Amino acid sequence: MNANNPRDLFPGALEMMILRTLRLQPMHGYALCQYIKRASDDLLQIEEGSLYPALQRLLKNELVTAEWGVSSTNRRVRIYRLTAKGRKHLAHEVSAFERMLEGVTRVLAPAKS
Secondary structure: OOOOOOOOOOOOHHHHHHHHHHHHOOEEHHHHHHHHHHHOOOOOOOOHHHHHHHHHHHHHOOOEEEEEEEOOOOOEEEEEEEOHHHHHHHHHHHHHHHHHHHHHHHHHOOOOO
16 A cells, blocks of 8 residues: 555455456566556555565465566566465455445444434
8 A cells, every 4th residue: 555544445455456356367566556556546556565465475375376477578577366265265355345344334324313
């Protein structure tokens, strides 16, 4: 996330967005950041200091794999890929997020009386 506002996201949100993005296709870190930025209409700008630790956590938990490859600009990059375990984890996290969002929405809605 942006260094000026590091607590914009709730815990696990970055990992969920990374997994969701990798569900589309394998990507390297810079491409992940660019995709999230574009998909959020520039509302979210993921900093390297947040992205790479999140990717390491996902690797450690076997939710993604990584292999060396070459980017479209001929740079050596580490390309991340969603695993079957990661796909299952993503489905669970999205479901939990949707339930939480529904609860927050109900609390914030104008009271009916």
